[in-house]
Amino acid sequence: MNPNPTDATLRQFLLRVLDQDDSAEIEKLFISDPEWKQRILVAEEDLIEAYLEGTLSPTERQQFLTQYGDTPQRQRRLQITKLIKEHAVAQSYRERATLPPKASLLSRVWPLNMRFLIPVVAVVIIALTAGLVLLVQFTRGRVAEADYHAAIERELADLNSTSHQFDVPSQVASLIVSPVSVRSGAANNELTRTPDTRVVELQLVWTQKRKFASYRAAIHRVGESAHFSVANLRLDNLPMGTVVRVRVPDRLLRKGQYVIEVTGVDVSGKSGPTEEYTFAVNS
16 A cells, blocks of 8 residues: 555545555554544544535445444434534525624614623634534544444454464464463563564463353553453463463554453353463564
8 A cells, every 4th residue: 555545545444445454554554643643533524524515426425324324423423513514504604694784773773781792602602613623523533443443353353263364374473471370480471573473373371270162352551541352262272281362463562561361251151260461562
């Protein structure tokens, strides 16, 4: 993909019609580059404006409704944006249709003390409009982050499915990690990657005697509240013991300390005990 995506490419990304590799590159820009994050949010605002003005093609309109009209939260967001636009249009129409009255006529019709209220009313209207704009921007940012989080968890689910196979083993970096409860002080839990690494496979040693129908893992970077989860993991028997494999796209792992919590889930869906694992990414 071109290192500087065009506005048309960003619109394809927002409508979820861009191929997976190009989408991943734009998602990476959204996280790592504040300027690109702002540009993507502006592109999303332009897309919503085009929808409200009816300038999208029939295909784009259907793609837009699929992405932005499928949940009450997104529908509310569109309603707020529509109200702001309708208010601006109505205000512009009134300003064109009404001629400014003469000062003498205003003095006769509107008492002096009432005329002082005009600036106050104007300030209130401006404050309300600014509040709505801020609310829309805040909501847009939260929705974009939620969409990104959901996309990452879908990618994790696919990467860890039993049907997924790696065609290029050299692109996979592996790390064996013991649980915190049994780890020795000399254990090395530092991840080593190469420039070719695309996927990191964490082999989490399961030391509990009880085995479960499946396992669920939650991973987060120390110091950050955001975490990603992947379910339906299975045990594998390796020479060093029984492990739960968790595969993560390399681009998601930045320098720092990480914590993974693995929970067993029985056939009824009930959660069992949780084991905690930690590892470091130093480059």
